[in-house]
Amino acid sequence: MTMLAKRMSVVKPSPSMAVSQAAKALAAQGVEVADLGLGEPDFSTPDHIIAAAHTAATEGNTRYTATGGAPATKQAVIEKFHRENGLDFMADEIVVANGAKQIIFNALMATLEEGDEVILAAPYFVSYPDMALMLGGKPVVVECTRADRFKLTPGALQAAITPRSKWLILNMPGNPSGAVYSEGELQALGAVLADHPNLLILSDEIYEHILFDGLQFNSFGKACPGLRDRTLIVNGVSKAYAMTGWRIGYGAGPAGLIRGMTTVQSQSTTNACSIAQAATVAALTGPQGEVARFREAFERRRDLVVEGINSIEGLELDAPQGAFYAYIDCTGIMGKTTPYGVVLEDDTQVTRYLLDEARVAAVPGSAYGLSPFFRLSTATSGDVLSAAINRIADAVARLA
Numbered sequence: 213m214t215m216l217a218k219r220m221s222v223v224k225p226s227p228s229m230a231v232s233q234a235a236k237a238l239a240a241q242g243v244e245v246a247d248l249g250l251g252e253p254d255f256s257t258p259d260h261i262i263a264a265a266h267t268a269a270t271e272g273n274t275r276y277t278a279t280g281g282a283p284a285t286k287q288a289v290i291e292k293f294h295r296e297n298g299l300d301f302m303a304d305e306i307v308v309a310n311g312a313k314q315i316i317f318n319a320l321m322a323t324l325e326e327g328d329e330v331i332l333a334a335p336y337f338v339s340y341p342d343m344a345l346m347l348g349g350k351p352v353v354v355e356c357t358r359a360d361r362f363k364l365t366p367g368a369l370q371a372a373i374t375p376r377s378k379w380l381i382l383n384m385p386g387n388p389s390g391a392v393y394s395e396g397e398l399q400a401l402g403a404v405l406a407d408h409p410n411l412l413i414l415s416d417e418i419y420e421h422i423l424f425d426g427l428q429f430n431s432f433g434k435a436c437p438g439l440r441d442r443t444l445i446v447n448g449v450s451k452a453y454a455m456t457g458w459r460i461g462y463g464a465g466p467a468g469l470i471r472g473m474t475t476v477q478s479q480s481t482t483n484a485c486s487i488a489q490a491a492t493v494a495a496l497t498g499p500q501g502e503v504a505r506f507r508e509a510f511e512r513r514r515d516l517v518v519e520g521i522n523s524i525e526g527l528e529l530d531a532p533q534g535a536f537y538a539y540i541d542c543t544g545i546m547g548k549t550t551p552y553g554v555v556l557e558d559d560t561q562v563t564r565y566l567l568d569e570a571r572v573a574a575v576p577g578s579a580y581g582l583s584p585f586f587r588l589s590t591a592t593s594g595d596v597l598s599a600a601i602n603r604i605a606d607a608v609a610r611l612a
């Protein structure tokens with residue numbers, strides 16, 4: 213007997229979660245593992261945000277809120293877009309949900325017809341293709357090369373567009389690549405998109421604040437105002453404010469789309485947690501010092517990992533410009549043989565070898581649609597990262 217719907221046969225659990233579970237299983241056996249699989253800040257949520265949640269709970273802010281977000285939450289989001297991105301939205305152009313992931317899911321749920329195509333720039337965030345598949349869509353993967361710094365080019369975008377194209381999903385800074393688009397690069401993509409008026413654009417900007425080398429963030433919405441009536445900007449508090457567990461994300465886009473997404477929410481999760489919404493107001497409107505402190509820490513770790521990895525023969529890493537991952541090119545060790553006589557034929561075998569031999573949990577590039585690479589999360593202490601890199605170096609040195 214099969215209980216599950218057919219659609220589940222095309223969906224897989226998140227690979228980064230799977231890697232993390234394998235690492236935890238080893239840890240449970242007493243093996244010390246550096247879990248560089250999962251992408252979440254290792255910092256604590258700033259105190260003033262927790263205090264706001266406490267106040268909300270004790271002062272009775274414990275009931276259902278408006279489906280698309282409490283008025284105060286929407287107002288804080290509106291102010292954030294104005295202040296940080298130079299974008300102005302009305303309340304009916306904003307929706308708040310249980311994480312950026314739910315925003316993306318609701319958007320696809322509200323719009324995809326069976327067989328509609330969703331254009332993804334690989335390496336992509338693991339959930340995009342599976343969400344599309346779950347909802348009857350068809351992921352169309354455009355591989356972005358290291359030479360293009362993992363960024364979608366106007367020519368490649370043009371070539372991927374068909375009459376069935378429904379969405380283009382962009383992610384900047386990118387997970388896992390750390391790729392950051394300049395304003396000009398976004399405008400060049402926008403020029404292609406201008407000729408395809410039925411194509412919707414989802415810009416996932418959740419890593420906005422984790423940006424290095426003094427770069428300024430360019431929101432897709434600001435770079436391409438002419439596409440405003442079909443652009444959904446996705447963001448949230450998980451990464452910037454170390455609030456992954458609070459589950460708050462938000463989206464800004466055309467009122468008709470936002471209405472559809474809010475209806476999906478009204479029949480599924482109702483609203484995001486009232487207390488987490490109050491915490492989000494404090495995060496978005498309160499002091500931003502911690503955001504800068506987190507960013508600096510991530511940049512120092514980025515530097516440490518770039519230097520460490522590039523000192524290992526066979527591995528290469530171009531400095532990511534944002535987010536907290538290292539997407540490492542392992543072409544140089546493909547075809548090599550492990551001490552047990554296994555030939556490394558793909559990046560899944562590489563990550564298995566690293567888990568066994570270096571006790572480092574990493575996610576294979578196959579999970580992100582571009583091989584042979586593996587991803588390390590740098591959202592952990594410099595000491596853990598240094599130890600992990602040393603062990604990777606030793607393990608790679610043992611390959612023949």
Ligand code: PMP
Binds near residue numbers: 251313314448449
């Ligand atoms: N988008 C990207 C690119 C991500 O990396 C993540 C988290 N790994 C999310 C969205 C989901 O964020 P949230 O916690 O807000 O659901």
